[in-house]
Amino acid sequence: MKFLLSFYGSRGDVEPGVAVGRELVRRGHDVKMAVSPNLVDFAESHGFAAVSFGPDAGKWQDLHRDFMMLIFRSFWRIPDLIRLGRENWRMYGQFWEEANATLLSLADEADLVVADAGFDQPVANVAEYYNIPLATLHTSPLRAHEELVSTQSSPLIRAATSFSKWLGERLEKTFWDRQRSELGLPKTTSPSVRRVSEHGSLEIQAYDAALFPALEAKLAASDAERPMVGALTVEAPAEADEEVLSWIAAGTPPIFFGFGSMPVESPVDTLAMIADACTQLGERALICSAATDFGDEHRDFDRVKVVGSLNFAAVFPACRAVVHHGGTGTTAAGLRAGVPTLILSTWLDQTLWGAQVKQLNVGTTRRLSTTTQESLVADLRTILAPDYVARAREFAGRMTKPAESAANAADLVEKFAQVHRVG
Secondary structure (H helix, E strand, C coil): CEEEEEECCCHHHHHHHHHHHHHHHHCCCEEEEEECHHHHHHHHCCCCEEEECCCCHHHHHHHHHHHHHHHHHCCCCHHHHHHHHHHHHHHHHHHHHHHHHHHHHHHCCCCEEEEECCCCHHHHHHHHHHCCCEEEEECCCCCCCHHHHHHHCCHHHHHHHHHHHHHHHHHHHHHHHHHHHHHCCCCCCCCHHHHHHHCCCEEEECCCHHHCHHHHHHHHHHCCCCCECCCCCCCCCCCCHHHHHHHHHCCCCCEEEECCCCCCCCHHHHHHHHHHHHHHHCCCEEEECCCCCCCCHHHHCCCEEEECCCCHHHHHHHCCEEEECCCHHHHHHHHHHCCCEEEEECCHHHHHHHHHHHHCCCEEEEEHHHCCHHHHHHHHHHHCCHHHHHHHHHHHCCCCCHHHHHHHHHHHHHHHHHHCCCC
């Protein structure tokens, strides 16, 4: 069969799709992938053809971060807000236009289209135009299971979820209506997100049931349309893995620190905070810089090693604890490794993962913006306590293995494509 996978955003957004695509290729299917321009090489390195669409996701993410920081910290800088808002809108329009054009050229012979739930609206219209079944991949329950979030989350998460939904619907409506008009599709009155669900798409929940016991029970009882398959990651080796594992073996197990594809606001201050906290605790620090440029400042700190990228599956089990931004894949890798977690969140979905980690007593959380050296020391002392270490080790046994998650997702899309196959 022929599958088209459309995944836009950071590596954390695209990697789940790559994991599914790689498994489908292994099974002998024809797989094409449309991804963010900065991640074409990453997708192709896993065995299938990839094309780009939309603006550079990293640059758009930086712009959006700056815009949101102005809103919450310097809202009186009106000219800057207008400038960033216009550029943000321009990039959003570019995403919709290029998604429509790219997917129209790729989807006409596909048996099924798979899209990530964060950027699936233009994909859904193309799938409807060609009468092709659609599968959406959700890396958190924020959209498919809002009722769970509303009952188990803090007032802050509930308010942010409601605001995000309200704003998203209004931003999307202009482009949604325009694309449907260009494709000759009938107008719709329901929000685009709801329309995707109403269209009868398969909504794969790509996170672990163990993290949401109440949701697991609900799904087991009645909700077969939104199956949970476990977190999807590719566990690709990185160039620095061997060097890092040798460094770890030469001393005491370190604490891992990483902040994903969103650069921290002040690399120098963040590095100093980490180094000072670990010195106070007598720990070593392993920092994965990813999108953050720490320069050469780390050479001034003993007991600190900074690398660009790592295979978390290989390195995390050798660490004492993991401290990170709360991305879906990083959270799953830490829990699978059986080490306690500290999530320093910057976005809504990361706040949700932090809340779950804390509720399960395998770690704790706070916002990165409120983190200080004193709070970091206190949080690390909390999660390094023997009871947290023991619970994290036990919890790892309840997580699905990466290969099992990919196989689960591939089984579902194969079956869905066969049942809904046209012609």
